[in-house]
Amino acid sequence: MLTLGPSGRTTAVHRSLALLVMGLLGVACSSASVSDETDTETGPPADQAGGSEAETSTATQDPSERADSEDEAVGDDQSGTPGFTLDGEPIVVVSDNADCVISPRVIVDGDTSVNEVFRDIGMNVPKSDPEHCYLFSAEIPDDLRRHHADVHQKLIDYVGGYDRYVHITYETEGDNSEALEVLDQFGYFYDNNGQPVDPSIDLVYDRRSCLSGLSRENNYDGYNDFSFCNQPNPLTDPMWEWDRENFGSDVFMYNIINGWVHEYYHHVQRAHTLERSLGMPADCCGGRNHTGSPAWFVEGQAQVFPTLFLRDVFDDLQITKDLGLEGACADDPRLNGNGPDQPLRERVSWQTNCNMTQKFEAASRAIRGEGDEWEECTGFSELEEMRETWICPGHMEILNFYLAYLTSFETLFISLHEDVWALGFEGALDKHFGLTKDELYEQFNQFMRDNPTPPEDFFPTERLDELVDFWVIESGVG
């Protein structure tokens, strides 16, 4: 079942179990996408606060296992940067229920920083053959696997593959033997005190969250952290029963896909902050040296991306071809909702969020005070910087489109990521927009009051990957 990975590194392959594990990533997930799941089943529809961040803990390592890893660590430093080694080569696992590359453990010598290590191993560099790991219970239907593979390959081709992304889709009552074996090799099965525990799907389920983190042996030292989407099968998870029944299976699958794209884009965002946590200093659950990226940016930018990506690839999606729905997302459609009386192509388009002008108009109505009765949002302010206090999460996507409108999509998707590590979010905003956050809010609110409908060139008609070269990004410098 195991075969060697493509790496040219010459150190010995290390297949020992019990090394790595799960940790923390700084992204709390969100949006109306179905697969954004946290432990809270009653969270607001637009986002789910910070509850999906795994907690930070300091592990106590088992000396008997350290001995093994130290033996392996004596190899050449293939990295070119003194001060750390990789514990073997990436391990490729391809089986019925796993399509996985397990990144080798980083072993640090001295005080080499996470930044140095991550830059050296290319954590912030898009790749066409990234170290990703997709795991399934044996019971997960072929169609879901097929769509999963299709969408993730398209993501890699479009925005780039970033290493250390792990996604498991599972049934708690299913056959999870292969997935558990792989997670064990990530060192997942450790408690918060850094002690090994028996592998079980119940433990995985107790930690369910997308997107949070995984760190070898629950160590959370930053060097060996992964993005982890830990997702009970959305096709059977009771959490989504209402959605499945009311949307129907085809529409619901698009909702799942939207969620996959949103979560993967969070992984992209995180890759460019290197050792810094993506978020606000006051965000929950620990983290280190936060970038000061507001919730409206982290979540809103991760909505602009799926909106444009799914619009651009819609006709090529396997599910679209299966259903014969080509063209349903073209030309910024104006839709009547996703109710049961609407035709399938409209409900699918609605779930894919490609009705951009309508979303703009809804945001404008809210900020002009003409929103629906239940509308809380009357304009952007610092309240939108924290998930605990935001009242406009349904419109933050438009504020991110506005950033691109003021400058370019290249600025939104490349420049801000290139500079956020060195300058923090506020510094990057000042550099590229000449605005403070408060000035931006004031300017945006006025813009939305003045424009009930979007200006002619507010939304792009070109493909996003023609406007932005995602492959030339150079982050983490400066």
Ligand SMILES: [Zn+2]
């Ligand atoms: Zn999110």
